[in-house]
Amino acid sequence: MKKLFRFILKSCFWLVIISILWVVMYRYTPVYYTPLMAIRYFEKTQSTSQFQHKWVNINDISIHLQKAVICSEDQKFLSHNGFDLDAIEKAYQNNKTAKRIKGASTISQQTAKNVFLWPNRSWLRKGLEMYFTFLIERFWNKQRILEVYLNSIEMGNGVYGAEAASKYWFGTSAKHLTVSQAAAIAAILPNPRQYKAQPATNYISGRKKWIIKQMGFYGPLNFPKKEHGKLKN
Secondary structure, eight states: OHHHHHHHHHHHHHHHHHHHHHHHHHHHSOOOOOHHHHHHHHHOOGGGOOOEEOOOOGGGSOHHHHHHHHHHHOTTTTTSSSOOHHHHHHHHHHHHHOSSOOOOOOHHHHHHHHHHSOSSOOHHHHHHHHHHHHHHHHHSOHHHHHHHHHHHSEEETTEESHHHHHHHHHSSOGGGOOHHHHHHHHHTTTSTTTOOSSSOOHHHHHHHHHHHHHHHHHOOOOOOEEETTEEEO
């Protein structure tokens, strides 16, 4: 029993060390491939045979798209430490009675899930998601989190990241997206394998208008400085 206990303890220790090194490495290097991309490859059918992805620096991603995804997905992104407790409480209260489950994942949580984990719902994955969210909030800054998020999430059926999505939906680079185009891409993020940024359905057009309105309310995008693991405006 003692040997088994020591083995488990050492295994946990090295898993923690490896996970920290993994997160630190991605603070500096591009994320060219993710577990989600691999899963989608093995899931692929005739309708999902394409794979489009190209990493670009955040300076080559339109500020309109950066603001659009924050306004549509996580408006407290620049001020929270990875978790939006108010949104979690609202989702919990909603899910007790509603037929449709409502999520409360922040951009940081979605980044952790997409880059380090798998998409299926389970308590194990949720626990690991919280762990990796804590790590990226600790070792990365907000701009890096948003950069990795915008380069790794699904933005179409077999389309990953801002650059590939911009080319796929609008035939332009991520750097030159207009407000309307950026809002259209942000509008499909809840279900990018089913929704289309162009031509947009009435539902997506409505979401796009709402996102553009929120972008106007939001104001300038000012990334906070980070000192000793804490955010400082």
